[in-house]
Amino acid sequence: MIPQNPHYKRIATEEGWMTPELMKMYLHILENKTIHDPGFFNLWGFFAQNSSPRAKDLFARIQDLGERRLSDMDATGIDMQLLMLTAPGVQVFEKNIAVDLARSTNDQLAQTIKAHPTRFCGLAAIAPQDPESAAKEMERAVHHLGLKGALINSHTQGEYLDDEKFWAIFEAAEALDVPIYIHPNSPSPQMVEPYLSRCLDAAICGFAAETSLHVLRLIVSGVFDRFPKLKIVLGHLGEGLPYWHYRIDFMHAGIVRSNRSEGVKPLKKKPSEYLRENFWYTSSGMAWEPAITFAQKIMGMDRVLYAMDYPYQYVEEEVLAMDQLPLTLEEKKMFFQTNAQKLFRLE
Numbered sequence: 548m549i550p551q552n553p554h555y556k557r558i559a560t561e562e563g564w565m566t567p568e569l570m571k572m573y574l575h576i577l578e579n580k581t582i583h584d585p586g587f588f589n590l591w592g593f594f595a596q597n598s599s600p601r602a603k604d605l606f607a608r609i610q611d612l613g614e615r616r617l618s619d620m621d622a623t624g625i626d627m628q629l630l631m632l633t634a635p636g637v638q639v640f641e642k643n644i645a646v647d648l649a650r651s652t653n654d655q656l657a658q659t660i661k662a663h664p665t666r667f668c669g670l671a672a673i674a675p676q677d678p679e680s681a682a683k684e685m686e687r688a689v690h691h692l693g694l695k696g697a698l699i700n701s702h703t704q705g706e707y708l709d710d711e712k713f714w715a716i717f718e719a720a721e722a723l724d725v726p727i728y729i730h731p732n733s734p735s736p737q738m739v740e741p742y743l744s745r746c747l748d749a750a751i752c753g754f755a756a757e758t759s760l761h762v763l764r765l766i767v768s769g770v771f772d773r774f775p776k777l778k779i780v781l782g783h784l785g786e787g788l789p790y791w792h793y794r795i796d797f798m799h800a801g802i803v804r805s806n807r808s809e810g811v812k813p814l815k816k817k818p819s820e821y822l823r824e825n826f827w828y829t830s831s832g833m834a835w836e837p838a839i840t841f842a843q844k845i846m847g848m849d850r851v852l853y854a855m856d857y858p859y860q861y862v863e864e865e866v867l868a869m870d871q872l873p874l875t876l877e878e879k880k881m882f883f884q885t886n887a888q889k890l891f892r893l894e
């Protein structure tokens with residue numbers, strides 16, 4: 548049992564959940580091989596079907612929105628979780644099924660939050676397969692369910708959001724002034740192959756490769772010139788991107804100058820300026836002082852937020868280590884509490 552911190556609330560901002568109904572649907576895919584997505588099979592073949600203690604434990608925890616989760620939060624000193632439907636959410640399903648499932652899971656999430664409003668808040672699942680419906684669902688979730696933004700688990704069946712057919716989603720997020728959390732997914736079918744045989748496709752590396760690729764596609768496409776107020780949240784301290792700002796800026800400028808690719812047009816700003824102005828990073832799975840300090844230095848103190856990534860990363864003493872970060876009390880409060888309250892407009 549880790550006591551609450553007297554100086555700040557600890558809000559964890561990338562916390563996974565799913566319904567038993569969704570788990571059944573994943574099992575159906577696994578058993579009947581109804582989709583082509585090797586990353587999905589490797590990830591959920593483990594968590595849904597493996598008999599190791601880690602998989603069994605996760606299987607139970609991820610589906611619980613009641614006593615077990617609350618007692619786990621108490622045990623690890625977490626005051627509040629920002630809940631998001633675990634990856635890949637509804638994005639692996641056929642369009643109409645995904646649209647319905649996003650609605651029904653968002654309704655269930657809203658019920659959970661209503662039952663424990665001081666412990667839970669959440670983001671809406673949306674189905675990018677149907678961008679217009681996704682935009683409408685985001686609006687419904689924010690205006691009628693009290694959810695704080697939307698979640699997209701990187702690629703949708705191998706497609707990336709830099710394709711303009713998806714931009715109704717960004718238009719809605721900008722108009723509602725709510726963030727979109729781009730959570731990792733396994734690398735798309737086009738890129739996953741060499742990751743598989745060494746089990747590098749999931750959280751060890753593939754997630755960050757896939758998600759950072761997605762973000763760079765977005766930036767280079769000019770989406771932030773079209774939607775300059777768009778707010779994007781990334782986990783895992785920005786999926787490696789903070790380390791790359793300098794090189795991305797240098798190389799992008801060269802590609803533009805030499806007119807090297809049809810897919811690269813001049814932008815109003817440098818890539819790193821969008822990363823600093825349109826993005827927020829959470830510390831999910833990266834409870835590591837040098838990396839957090841570096842991300843804060845690159846992004847600013849007000850853009851790095853605490854996350855645990857429950858139940859995938861469930862480390863009891865993690866918050867105690869984070870309480871010891873080399874920050875002033877005011878900065879620690881920003882990291883654990885007020886940055887999240889501002890970005891997600893929590894009460």
Ligand code: 1DF
Pocket residue numbers: 563590633634635731749750782831832856859
């Ligand atoms: C894993 C990690 C799985 C994260 C996740 O969702 C996830 C994992 C399926 O360890 O396989 O959200 N994560 O964000 O690091």
Ligand code: MN
Pocket residue numbers: 561563730782831856859
């Ligand atoms: Mn996660």
